[in-house]
Amino acid sequence: MGLPALAVILGAFASFSGFLFGYDTGYISGCKEMESFIRTFGTLQSDGSVLLGSGRDSLVTSILSVGTCLGALCGSIVGDRIGRRFGIVFYICLFFIGVACQTGCKSLAGFAIGRVFAGLGVGGTSCLVPLYQAECSPKSIRGLVVSAYQFFVTVGLLVAACVVNATKDRPDNSAYEIPIGIQFVWGALIIGGMCLLPESPRWLLSRDDHVKAKQSLSKLLGQPEDSQAVTTEFAEIAANLEHERSVGKATWADCFKYGEGKTRLRIFTGMALQALQQLTGVNFIFYYGTSFFANSGISNPS
Structure with missing residues (x-):
């Protein structure tokens, strides 16, 4: 695989891993204000109306960060034990569990558990993906590839707002289920990227698997295993x-x-x-922006 192809694949991989983080952060603010969401997870009031109280609102919003924190803290352990590639796939599987719970559960407890699992997946990938990219990218494009992650976090936030705005007027639960369920696509794209890319040569060397490490470097650099470029890079990683x-x-x-x-x-x-x-204060806008603008009297707060 030549350098241009590698740059495109790693860049796309960076895009969707960062996109996943940004999208998962961005959709909840709008979903919480949808009538179908409030009707499903809110509480019945004495006057017959349904309200998503501040306690439930805070739980739905903040519980994601608990999972994200745990996922990021355990990311290095998982990545060192089973490898960067399989570590990322493992966390995406946890993320899928979270998305399934959020789309399928009609109880607040089930939705909150889904948010925790989704947070585990997002936190773990946000730790392992930049690490994997840094260990696999050639020096000439390493900074570009890794920085693309942060750029596409903001793209994910933008797309989340657009999807929520497109579904908010649907009369049934699909109004919030579509923005949440579409995340299966983003996760599948990341797993697809892992099928195209080799394992980190640095991790393989740390496991004393010199043969596979050279094979990985050969694919990443687009050079034969006995080439000068592969030999030099292999020696540098081994020395470090x-x-x-x-x-x-x-x-x-x-x-x-x-x-x-x-x-x-x-x-x-x-x-x-x-x-x-x-x-x-940017997270206030991400998590409570729609609520704030709605309470301020803005006609289209999403």
């Missing part, structure tokens, strides 16, 4: 792994130690960037 092994086994505590690689500085820099991003 040997250096890591010489330092000793890493622990979670090492994330907060300074050390040779300035790990603590990198961790706190990433945490600060994420915290500052959340302080902009």
